[in-house]
Amino acid sequence: DQQVKQNSPSLSVQEGRISILNCDYTNSMFDYFLWYKKYPAEGPTFLISISSIKDKNEDGRFTVFLNKSAKHLSLHIVPSQPGDSAVYFCAASALEYGNKLVFGAGTILRVKS
Amino acid sequence: DAGVIQSPRHEVTEMGQEVTLRCKPISGHDYLFWYRQTMMRGLELLIYFNNNVPIDDSGMPEDRFSAKMPNASFSTLKIQPSEPRDSAVYFCASSPPRTGLHYEQYFGPGTRLTVT
Numbered sequence: 001d002q003q004v005k006q007n008s009p010s011l012s013v014q015e016g017r018i019s020i021l022n023c024d025y026t027n028s029m030f031d032y033f034l035w036y037k038k039y040p041a042e043g044p045t046f047l048i049s050i051s052s053i054k055d056k057n058e059d060g061r062f063t064v065f066l067n068k069s070a071k072h073l074s075l076h077i078v079p080s081q082p083g084d085s086a087v088y089f090c091a092a093s094a095l096e097y098g099n100k101l102v103f104g105a106g107t108i109l110r111v112k113s
Numbered sequence: 114d115a116g117v118i119q120s121p122r123h124e125v126t127e128m129g130q131e132v133t134l135r136c137k138p139i140s141g142h143d144y145l146f147w148y149r150q151t152m153m154r155g156l157e158l159l160i161y162f163n164n165n166v167p168i169d170d171s172g173m174p175e176d177r178f179s180a181k182m183p184n185a186s187f188s189t190l191k192i193q194p195s196e197p198r199d200s201a202v203y204f205c206a207s208s209p210p211r212t213g214l215h216y217e218q219y220f221g222p223g224t225r226l227t228v229t
Contacts, residue, residue: 010203032216043117043204044156099144099211100163100169101218105155 002103004092006104015113019077023090024102030092034101035064035075047088048075057078059100080111114128115139116123117221119205125227130136134224136181137186138207146218147190156204162188195228 005024013019023033029061036044050057050064050073057064063076077084090104118137126132138145138226146161160170165182171181177196192199202225206218 032211034217036220042221043206044220045220046217049215049217074227093211095211098168099163099208099216099218100158100161102158103156 002105003030004090004102004104006088006090006107008107009105010108010110012110012112013080015082015111016079017082019075019084019109019111021075021077021088021090021107021109023073023074023075024071027090027092027094027102028035028071029065029094029096030102031095032093033064033066033073034091034093035062036089036103038106042088077109080109082111082113085109085111117205117207117219119203119221119224121224122222123225123227126195127229128196129194130228131143131191131229132195132199132226134190134203134226136190136221138188138192138205139219140186142207142209142219143185143210144210144218146189146206146208147188148206148220150204150223151203159190164188167180167193171209192226195226197228200226 034049035047037047038044048059048062050066066073087106089106091101120135139147143164147159150156159172162182180190200221204223206220208218
């Protein structure tokens with residue numbers, strides 16, 4: 001029973017173009033969402049987050065969009081750089097569930113130079 | 114400022130042996146999490162502690178797995194006896210309490226376990 005789904009296992013993008021990574025969730029209790037980035041042989045590192053009271057959060061080249069009615073969020077990277085090549089995990093949290101995070105399976109992003 | 118520290122980074126053991134993974138959380142964080150990452154199941158939560166007390170161990174796969182947190186700066190995840198299907202990368206993470214305004218967990222580099 002996957003509550004957080006990343007349906008695209010991989011994505012390939014040309015350097016300088018936009019990367020769009022998608023995430024869907026099923027549990028309407030989720031009220032906080034995060035994106036983590038993971039390089040090989042390293043642990044996931046926090047990238048950007050969004051609260052359910054917002055529909056957009058921007059940090060430099062990274063923007064996360066939240067569509068609560070569709071239970072969908074996306075991460076936009078503009079412009080994409082080769083150093084962005086990594087695995088991106090979507091995660092969700094619900095205040096009622098305490099400090100637990102539920103992770104998606106991840107999407108491998110490859111940025112070609 | 115040291116992040117989450119895990120040891121060993123790599124562990125290769127034979128089926129049936131006991132394996133102990135170690136974690137030192139970030140100082141001041143009162144939540145500690147153990148995750149397992151596999152190709153089939155992605156990143157799954159095994160157990161988490163708050164103030165050294167286990168809060169939710171529903172993700173622990175079976176009785177062969179156990180975790181302890183004897184003090185605020187140290188936790189172990191033990192597998193006894195180990196089996197080939199336990200081969201995975203095990204991550205430890207820590208966090209301060211979620212306030213509702215902002216929340217993130219900080220991950221260690223992971224321990225890659227191979228059971229032959």
